[in-house]
Amino acid sequence: MNSRAGFESWMREALAQTEAALDAWVPGDAPAALGEAMRYGVLDGGKRLRPLLVMAASQAVGGHALAARRAAVAVELIHAYSLVHDDMPCMDNDVLRRGKPTVHVKYGEASAMLAGDAMQALAFEVLTPIDGEVPAALQARLCALLARSAGCAGMAGGQAIDLASIGKPLSEAELREMHRRKTGALLQASVLMGAATGDAPALAWSALADFGAAIGLAFQVVDDILDVTQPSDKLGKTAGKDAEANKPTYVTVLGLDAARAEAQALRRAAHNALASSGLDNCAWLAMLADMVVDRDR
Amino acid sequence: MNSRAGFESWMREALAQTEAALDAWVPGDAPAALGEAMRYGVLDGGKRLRPLLVMAASQAVGGHALAARRAAVAVELIHAYSLVHDDMPCMDNDVLRRGKPTVHVKYGEASAMLAGDAMQALAFEVLTPIDGEVPAALQARLCALLARSAGCAGMAGGQAIDLASIGKPLSEAELREMHRRKTGALLQASVLMGAATGDAPALAWSALADFGAAIGLAFQVVDDILDVTQPSDKLGKTAGKDAEANKPTYVTVLGLDAARAEAQALRRAAHNALASSGLDNCAWLAMLADMVVDRDR
Numbered sequence: 124m125n126s127r128a129g130f131e132s133w134m135r136e137a138l139a140q141t142e143a144a145l146d147a148w149v150p151g152d153a154p155a156a157l158g159e160a161m162r163y164g165v166l167d168g169g170k171r172l173r174p175l176l177v178m179a180a181s182q183a184v185g186g187h188a189l190a191a192r193r194a195a196v197a198v199e200l201i202h203a204y205s206l207v208h209d210d211m212p213c214m215d216n217d218v219l220r221r222g223k224p225t226v227h228v229k230y231g232e233a234s235a236m237l238a239g240d241a242m243q244a245l246a247f248e249v250l251t252p253i254d255g256e257v258p259a260a261l262q263a264r265l266c267a268l269l270a271r272s273a274g275c276a277g278m279a280g281g282q283a284i285d286l287a288s289i290g291k292p293l294s295e296a297e298l299r300e301m302h303r304r305k306t307g308a309l310l311q312a313s314v315l316m317g318a319a320t321g322d323a324p325a326l327a328w329s330a331l332a333d334f335g336a337a338i339g340l341a342f343q344v345v346d347d348i349l350d351v352t353q354p355s356d357k358l359g360k361t362a363g364k365d366a367e368a369n370k371p372t373y374v375t376v377l378g379l380d381a382a383r384a385e386a387q388a389l390r391r392a393a394h395n396a397l398a399s400s401g402l403d404n405c406a407w408l409a410m411l412a413d414m415v416v417d418r419d420r
Numbered sequence: 421m422n423s424r425a426g427f428e429s430w431m432r433e434a435l436a437q438t439e440a441a442l443d444a445w446v447p448g449d450a451p452a453a454l455g456e457a458m459r460y461g462v463l464d465g466g467k468r469l470r471p472l473l474v475m476a477a478s479q480a481v482g483g484h485a486l487a488a489r490r491a492a493v494a495v496e497l498i499h500a501y502s503l504v505h506d507d508m509p510c511m512d513n514d515v516l517r518r519g520k521p522t523v524h525v526k527y528g529e530a531s532a533m534l535a536g537d538a539m540q541a542l543a544f545e546v547l548t549p550i551d552g553e554v555p556a557a558l559q560a561r562l563c564a565l566l567a568r569s570a571g572c573a574g575m576a577g578g579q580a581i582d583l584a585s586i587g588k589p590l591s592e593a594e595l596r597e598m599h600r601r602k603t604g605a606l607l608q609a610s611v612l613m614g615a616a617t618g619d620a621p622a623l624a625w626s627a628l629a630d631f632g633a634a635i636g637l638a639f640q641v642v643d644d645i646l647d648v649t650q651p652s653d654k655l656g657k658t659a660g661k662d663a664e665a666n667k668p669t670y671v672t673v674l675g676l677d678a679a680r681a682e683a684q685a686l687r688r689a690a691h692n693a694l695a696s697s698g699l700d701n702c703a704w705l706a707m708l709a710d711m712v713v714d715r716d717r
Contacts, residue, residue, distance in 0.1 A: 153572035154601070157580035161572070208537060213529035232510035233583050236533065237576050240505060243540050244571030251564035263559035267548035274541030275450035275458070279534055283454035286530050304451070 130410045134175060137195075141174040142166070144196045148249055153241070160230040160238035161245070165203035168221035172342070172415065173198040173313040179407035180317025180331060183400075187320040190257045194265050194316040197246040201273050202309060204242035207235055209282070215364065219355065243273070264319050272312030281305025285370070293371040299340065306346075307339025314338075314408070323402075330400035334393050338412050341389035345416060347372035348382050353420060390416040427707045431472060434492075438471040439463070441493045445546055450538070457527040457535035458542070462500035465518035465656075469639070469712065470495040470610040476704035477614025477628060480697075484617040487554045491562050491613040494543040498570050499606060501539035504532055506579065512661065519656040540570070561616050569609030578602025582667070590668040596637065603643075604636025611635075611705075620699075627697035631690050631705065635712050638686035642713060644669035645679050654717050687713045 145166055151158045174195035181191035210217040210225040211232060218228050227235035250257075250265045257265075271277060281304030288301065314335035318328060350365050351374050365372050373382040393412040397405040442463055448455045471492035478488035507514040507522040508529060515525050524532035547554075547562045554562075568574060578601030585598065611632035615625060647662050648671050662669050670679040690709040694702040 150572055153580065154577045155580040155584035157572060157577060205537075208533055211533070213533060234580070236505055236508070236510060237579055237583070239537070240502075240540065240570075241572050241576035241580075243537065244567050244574075244576060247544050247563055247567035248571055251560055251567060253564055259560040260556035263548055263556040263563070266544055266559070266563045267550055270541050270544035270548060273537075274545055275447055275454060275538050277541075279538035279541060280451045280454060282534055283450065283452040283531070283538075286534070287452035 127410075130407055133407055137175055137178045138171055140178075140192055141171050141195050141199065144192050145199065148196055149200075149242075149245065156230055156234050157237060157241060160226055160234045161242055163223075163229060164207045164226045164235075164238055165200060165242065168223065169199070169203070170418075171199065172411070173202055173310065175411055176310065176313035176335075176338075176408070177317040179411055180314045181320045182317075183331075183402050183404045183408055184318050184321030184323045184327065185404075186317060187257065187261065190261055190265070190320040191317055193249050193252065193257060194269075194313075194320065197249045197265070197269055198309060198313045198316065200242045200246040200249065201269065201278070204239040204246075205273075205278055205282075205309075207239040207242070211235055214282075214286075215368070217364065222356075246273075261320065265316050268312050268316050268319060272308040277304050277308030277312070278306075281308065288371055290369045291371070293376065295376055298371055298373065298376050302340060302343040303336070306343045307336060310339035310342055311335030327400045327402050330396045330402075334396035334400070334408065334412070337389045337393040337396060338415050341386050341393065341412070342415050344373045344382055344386045344389065345418060347374045348379065348386065349418075349420065350374070351379070386416050424707075427704055430704055434472055434475045435468055437475075437489055438468050438492050438496065441489050442496065445493055446497075446539075446542065453527055453531050454534060454538060457523055457531045458539055460520075460526060461504045461523045461532075461535055462497060462539065465520065466496070466500070467715075468496060469708070470499055470607065472708055473607065473610035473632075473635075473705070474614040476708055477611045478617040479614075480628075480699050480701045480705055481615050481618030481620045481624065482701075483614060484554065484558065487558055487562070487617040488614055490546050490549065490554060491566075491610075491617065494546045494562070494566055495606060495610045495613065497539045497543040497546065498566065498575070501536040501543075502570075502575055502579070502606075504536040504539070508532055511579075511583075512665070514661065516652065517656070519653075543570075558617065562613050565609050565613050565616060569605040574601050574605030574609070575603075578605065585668055587666045588668070590673065592673055595668055595670065595673050599637060599640040600633070603640045604633060607636035607639055608632030624697045624699050627693045627699075631693035631697070631709070634686045634690040634693060635709050638683050638690065638709070639712050641670045641679055641683045641686065642715060644671045645676065645683065646715075646717065647671070648676070650717060656717065683713050 149162050149165055151162055177195040178191050207226045209215050210220055211227050218225055251262050281301050284301040285305055314331050318331045390412055394409055397409055446459050446462055448459055474492040475488050504523045506512050507517055508524050515522055548559050578598055581598040582602055611628050615628045687709055691706055694706055
């Protein structure tokens with residue numbers, strides 16, 4: 124079952140579960156246009172890479188499946204809210220996302236800001252069901268991991284560096300630190316939240332942290348490559364924005380060939396981390412790493 | 421010790437603890453201007469009513485003092501982030517808050533949005549210390565209460581109603597529902613988070629929920645009264661904004677005299693709830709209710 128076909132079958136099921144859970148848990152009946160804007164911002168689009176990482180990591184450690192589904196939805200909500208806010212005029216001022224008008228274009232800036240805010244709160248609601256479905260200690264652990272990856276030390280901190288770096292030359296180390304926070308922290312947290320749903324020994328935990336760090340960086344390197352090699356209609360968002368905004372990227376800092384080589388090196392690092400984890404059931408994680416590096420959008 | 425002097429001494433100590441904890445936990449070394457903007461948005465200002473409610477409710481149930489301090493900081497972070505976002509040009513477009521330029525005026529809109537986002541994440545970080553200082557089940561319970569009061573069913577939902585109601589006549593019931601979410605939910609959550617740090621019997625829990633609902637509404641009624649009766653320099657924010665924006669308020673819907681009578685009725689309801697709670701140690705909560713109704717800014 125560790126074949127390509129097995130992976131694709133697992134992925135279809137995991138994606139279907141994620142969509143159904145998002146559809147069930149993102150309320151359509153929130154006041155005024157809030158629920159509609161939230162659903163527009165998170166449903167029906169996106170690669171769902173973070174949910175897949177949560178669920179694959181949970182499976183690798185024999186974790187709590189219902190908790191993993193909640194964690195998958197929570198990280199996707201954080202990711203989606205960050206896109207809604209990032210697209211706003213005061214940030215990247217982007218009008219196209221996942222092939223559709225961005226949330227502020229469709230619902231106005233105030234509703235987009237509020238929808239993002241409510242999506243972040245909802246992520247923590249989803250992690251803390253009050254019906255006993257998920258053990259309280261696991262709820263607390265998942266909240267701790269998610270909050271730290273979303274805040275100053277993670278995503279929001281990375282965005283702040285990004286904002287401050289426009290038009291400034293960054294060294295490769297600075298660029299790496301920005302992306303470790305901005306994109307890497309939440310991808311790594313996806314893996315670790317999945318791992319937290321089971322009983323991963325310390326060795327496996329640390330290997331999965333390394334795996335998450337490698338694919339987190341690989342994701343951004345590939346993003347930067349696609350931004351200059353793919354047209355907007357393929358990406359579902361405006362291509363070439365980074366270059367236009369004079370933002371440093373792996374391509375501008377390393378050059379296109381070296382960026383491609385870096386993506387391959389990070390794929391090897393991810394696979395090596397899995398091999399050293401002592402876990403037998405890492406095939407889906409390995410294939411997700413390949414998917415991150417080989418994607419074309 | 422249930423005297424006015426006892427209350428003031430308790431309050432000074434609780435405020436000092438809150439300020440020290442905010443100062444310690446809101447990081448100054450977050451990347452770029454992010455930490456600075458967060459600290460500017462939450463330190464050195466504000467009545468700290470929510471932290472006081474958390475700590476007084478915790479004391480009333482003989483709760484976990486360190487957990488209460490974390491809960492106090494977390495609710496204040498949520499409150500402060502909501503002000504930062506609410507003041508932005510796409511929302512209320514306000515330039516003055518707590519007597520100082522608002523965060524977006526000082527740091528720019530992008531940094532203000534990010535600072536608010538990071539403050540919300542930080543609230544959940546603060547609630548989930550990894551050193552075992554707070555029992556995991558309590559961490560989960562506090563996250564559950566805070567997330568629900570901040571999201572669609574609470575604060576963000578109330579703001580969405582507020583946005584949609586500009587220039588529209590609201591009935592008293594609709595106005596009440598808007599404020600129950602927008603301001604009331606987080607004030608009530610402050611009381612309940614404090615109560616959750618101890619072992620409140622069901623009767624006490626339900627009485628404290630009623631108390632929280634009453635002062636939550638009273639707070640907004642008094643806010644609406646002060647908005648038309650006090651000058652900006654007294655309030656530390658721009659007075660008369662609601663009338664100018666054609667927003668429905670308790671004063672426009674009920675008239676000034678009826679709004680004042682409503683505030684007194686809510687004070688009585690709050691006191692009655694405490695009297696029915698079966699808790700012996702509610703004096704500080706009662707005095708906080710008086711403070712909410714009697715304040716002049």
